Amino acid sequence: MIHLLPLLAPLLLAGASFYAFQAPGLRPRQAIRVAELAALGSIVVAILSAVVLVLQGPGTSPAIGYSYFALASRLDLVSLVMLLLVSFIGWVVLRYAGTFLDGEERQGPFTGWMTATLAAVLLLVQSGTLLQLVIGWVATSLLLHQLLLFYPDRIAAQRAARKKFIVSRTGDAALIGAVILLAISFGTGDIATILAAARAGEGLPLTIAAAALLAIAALLKSAQFPTHGWLTEVMETPTPVSALLHAGVVNAGGFLLIRFADVMLQAPVVLAVLVMVGGFTALFGSLVMLTQSAVKTSLAWSTVAQMGFMILQCGLALFPIALLHIVAHSLYKAHAFLASGSAIETVASIKRPGPVAIPNAKAVGRAFLLALAIYAVIGLLFGFADKPPQALALGAILIFGVAYLIAQGLADAAPRALTWRTSLYAISAATAYFALQRISDKLMLGTLPATPQPEPLEWTLMLLAVVTFGVVAVAQSLFPLWAYHPAAAGLRVHLANGLYVNALFDRLLGGWTLPRTPSATPASIKE
Numbered sequence: 001m002i003h004l005l006p007l008l009a010p011l012l013l014a015g016a017s018f019y020a021f022q023a024p025g026l027r028p029r030q031a032i033r034v035a036e037l038a039a040l041g042s043i044v045v046a047i048l049s050a051v052v053l054v055l056q057g058p059g060t061s062p063a064i065g066y067s068y069f070a071l072a073s074r075l076d077l078v079s080l081v082m083l084l085l086v087s088f089i090g091w092v093v094l095r096y097a098g099t100f101l102d103g104e105e106r107q108g109p110f111t112g113w114m115t116a117t118l119a120a121v122l123l124l125v126q127s128g129t130l131l132q133l134v135i136g137w138v139a140t141s142l143l144l145h146q147l148l149l150f151y152p153d154r155i156a157a158q159r160a161a162r163k164k165f166i167v168s169r170t171g172d173a174a175l176i177g178a179v180i181l182l183a184i185s186f187g188t189g190d191i192a193t194i195l196a197a198a199r200a201g202e203g204l205p206l207t208i209a210a211a212a213l214l215a216i217a218a219l220l221k222s223a224q225f226p227t228h229g230w231l232t233e234v235m236e237t238p239t240p241v242s243a244l245l246h247a248g249v250v251n252a253g254g255f256l257l258i259r260f261a262d263v264m265l266q267a268p269v270v271l272a273v274l275v276m277v278g279g280f281t282a283l284f285g286s287l288v289m290l291t292q293s294a295v296k297t298s299l300a301w302s303t304v305a306q307m308g309f310m311i312l313q314c315g316l317a318l319f320p321i322a323l324l325h326i327v328a329h330s331l332y333k334a335h336a337f338l339a340s341g342s343a344i345e346t347v348a349s350i351k352r353p354g355p356v357a358i359p360n361a362k363a364v365g366r367a368f369l370l371a372l373a374i375y376a377v378i379g380l381l382f383g384f385a386d387k388p389p390q391a392l393a394l395g396a397i398l399i400f401g402v403a404y405l406i407a408q409g410l411a412d413a414a415p416r417a418l419t420w421r422t423s424l425y426a427i428s429a430a431t432a433y434f435a436l437q438r439i440s441d442k443l444m445l446g447t448l449p450a451t452p453q454p455e456p457l458e459w460t461l462m463l464l465a466v467v468t469f470g471v472v473a474v475a476q477s478l479f480p481l482w483a484y485h486p487a488a489a490g491l492r493v494h495l496a497n498g499l500y501v502n503a504l505f506d507r508l509l510g511g512w513t514l515p516r517t518p519s520a521t522p523a524s525i526k527e
Contacts, residue, residue: 002052002056003052003056003059003060003061003073003074003075004061004062004073005045005048005049005052005073005075006045006046006049006073006075006079006083006122006126007061007073007123007126008041008042008045009041009042009045009046009083009087009119009122009126010042010118010119010120010122010123011119012038012041012042012045013035013038013039013042013090013115013116013118013119013122014115014116014119015038016031016034016035016037016038016039016111016115017035017111017112017113017115017116017119018112019031019034019035019112020032020034020035020108020109020111020112020115021108021109021112022108023108024106024108024109025105025108026103026104026105026107027102027103027107028107028108028111031108031111031112032094032098032107032111035094035098035111035114035115036091036094036095036098038115039087039090039091039094039115039118040091042083042087042090042091042118042122043084043087043088043091045083045087046080046083046084046087047084049075049080049083050080050084052075053075053076053077053080058074058075058076058077058447059074059075059076060072060073060074060075060128060190060191060192061073061074061075061128063128063129063190065129065131067189068129068130068131068183068188068189069131069189070129070131070132070189071128071129071131071132071135072127072128072129072132072190073126073128074126074127074128074191074192075126076447077443077444077447078255078258078259078323078444078447078448079125079126081323081327082125082126082248082255082326083122083125083126085247085248085326085327085330085331086118086121086122086125086247086248087118087122089243089244089246089247089330089331089334090118090121090244090247092243092334092338093114093240093243093244093247093334093338094111094114094115094118094240096239096240096243096338097110097111097114097238097240098111100238100239100240101238101240106150110147110150110238113143113146113147113150114147114240114241114244116143117140117143117144117147117244117249118244118247120136120139120140120143121136121140121247121248121249121252122248123135123136123139124136124137124139124140124248124252124255125248125255127191127259128190128191128192129189129190129191130179130182130183130189130191130194131179131189133175133179133191133259134172134175134176134179137172137175137217137252137256138172140248140249140252141164141168141171141172144164144241144244144245144249145161145164145165145168147237147238147241147244148160148161148164148234148236148237148241149161150237150238150241151236151237151238154236156233156236157234157236157237159233160230160233160234160236161234163229163230163233163505163506163509164230164234166509167220167227167230168220168221170220171216171217171220171221172217174213174214174216174217174220175213175214175217175256177210177213178210178211178213178214178217181206181207181209181210181213182194182203182206182207182210182263184206185203185206185207185210186198186202186203191259194263195260195261195262195263196262198260198262198263198265198266199262199449201266203263203266204266207263207266207267208266208267208270210263211260211263211264211266211267211270212267212270214256214257214260214263214264215257215264215270215273215274217253217256218253218254218256218257218274218311218314219253219274219277219311220253221250221252221253221256222250222251222252222253222254222307222310222311223250223303223304223307224253224277224278224281224307224308224311225277225280225281225284225285225304225308225501226501226504226505227505228281228285228304228501228502229498229501229502229505229506231245231250231300231303231304232297232300232301232304232498232502233502234300235294235296235297235300239296239337239338239340239341240338242296242299242300242337243333243334243335243337243338244334245303246303246329246330246333246334246337247330247334248330250303250307251307251310251326251329251330253307253310253311254307254310254311254314254322254323254325254326255326257274257311257314257319257322258314258319258322258323258326258448261314261317261319261448261449262449264314264317265317265449265452268455268457268458269457271314271315271316271317271458272315272457272458272461273315274311274312274314274315275312275315275316275458275461275462275465276315276461277308277311277315278308278309278310278311278312278313278314278315279308279312279315279461279465279468279469280308281304281305281307281308281311282305282306282308282309282312283305283308283468283469283472284304284305284308284499285301285302285303285304285305285306285307285308286301286302286305286472287472287495288301288304288495288496288498288499289301289302289304289305290476290495291492291495291496292496295340296337296340299333299336299337299340301498302333303329303333306325306329306333309325310322310325310326310329312394312465313325313394315461316390316393316394316451316458316462317390317449317451317452318388318390318391318394318451319444319448319449319451320437320440320441320443320444320448321391321394321436321437321440323440323444323448324436324437324440358411358480358481359407359408359410359411359477359478359480360411360481361478361481363407363410363411364407364474364477364478366410367403367404367406367407367409367410367477368400368403368406368407368470368473368474370403370406370410370423370426371399371400371402371403371406371426372396372399372403374399374423374426374427374430375395375396375399375430378427378430378431378434379392379395379430379434381434382434382435382438387434387437388450388451388453388454389453389454389459389462390451390454390458390462391437391451393462393463393465393466395430395433395434395437396466396470397465397466397469397470398429398433399426399429399430399433400469400470400473401473402425402426402429402430403426403473403477404473404476404477405422405425405426406422406423406425406426407477408422409421409422409423410422
């Protein structure tokens with residue numbers, strides 16, 4: 001019965017949401033204060049849930065309902081991490097929004113929709129039954145839709161919300177299909193029972209079809225190529241909503257794959273597809289991000305890339321690392337969006353004395369060799385033998401990003417202090433990766449399945465991913481040398497427009513994304 005405790009968190013925020021809707025008009029200070037207290041209460045509930053988990057162990061609360069039509073709270077390390085993450089970010093965003101929207105005519109309803117969205121996410125991440133999972137998943141999207149249309153007269157906001165609505169409903173259909181197949185295959189709606197049976201190898205072949213539908217739902221939720229356009233367009237919403245996206249909303253796709261990790265392991269081909277789609281989205285998003293001039297748009301493309309990397313990790317069956325990535329990225333990116341207003345002033349105030357260090361080809365080559373050497377030494381100290389090959393490949397991809405920094409330090413014009421600093425960054429990054437990977441694996445032992453040994457297909461995809469990310473990292477390091485070439489200028493224009501994939505997706509959808517208002521003619525929203 002004590003495992004019902006986590007359900008108090010969404011109930012507190014749902015109550016605050018109802019109160020906020022009763023406080024229209026300017027400056028509903030009492031409603032804002034109630035929302036902040038409810039978010040603080042959800043943090044307290046998450047902390048108390050951690051105590052229960054330590055004392056009682058993982059478990060599912062008694063079902064509220066009957067058979068497949070029941071709700072229950074699942075308390076384990078995965079749900080606890082998400083409870084703490086969503087509650088904390090939600091509290092920070094609500095406090096920020098109270099000041100950011102001060103004086104807005106509809107601040108009360110905005111606070112109501114935001115607390116309701118947080119309540120839906122908290123209900124989702126602690127789902128103990130398939131029915132609750134679907135309710136939380138769909139409710140999160142529908143409530144977020146209201147926040148995306150906070151400024152309903154903005155045509156760009158209407159278009160982005162409609163595109164998000166279409167993509168989300170497709171993902172909802174995929175999830176519902178997966179849930180039905182899982183219920184038929186395992187004869188129960190209890191998620192813990194399903195995972196235990198899947199780990200024992202039961203449920204085939206319907207489980208493979210369910211895993212494919214779960215993957216589709218996750219890809220659509222996490223703005224993966226080529227359906228990523230809605231995420232880069234929802235920057236028309238208030239900044240707190242952009243930060244709220246990282247509180248279990250856009251990364252709910254990764255949570256879904258992690259929660260059903262035992263099911264996903266029964267479908268290696270599906271995992272291979274996740275590696276390919278996630279890896280390509282990560283590369284595509286990171287390249288486009290570099291060409292964006294608007295701060296929030298650049299951050300949105302960065303989120304597309306990071307979500308791709310998260311999907312890649314899940315495809316490699318590195319589920320503990322994927323969960324760690326969700327936490328780290330959510331905290332960083334929520335802060336980045338909330339601080340985006342002062343980003344331009346901060347960058348402009350930075351003094352850059354002396355020449356800019358531009359590495360040549362030799363410096364880039366030395367940088368990558370040094371980065372790989374540092375990675376190898378740190379890996380040997382932590383022990384390569386007990387690491388799955390997937391984790392080693394992922395670490396190599398990460399170290400390529402650090403090699404770009406080392407290249408700046410090895411440039412001819414670079415001061416010695418920069419050289420030492422970038423080398424220290426590389427050592428710190430390699431050490432942190434191996435340390436955090438070991439900690440996450442030990443903490444999630446028994447909660448999430450171990451990474452299996454890769455088959456020939458997985459080996460091929462890992463090699464392809466490492467080589468591709470390495471080539472892109474080298475090209476990025478050498479880009480300053482040919483940045484002013486006419487071909488580079490043309491490439492920059494195409495990348496700035498996302499290689500026009502979003503425009504093609506709009507054409508595929510036809511007129512469905514066009515706002516149905518008298519002023520919203522096709523000519524008025526032409527890009």
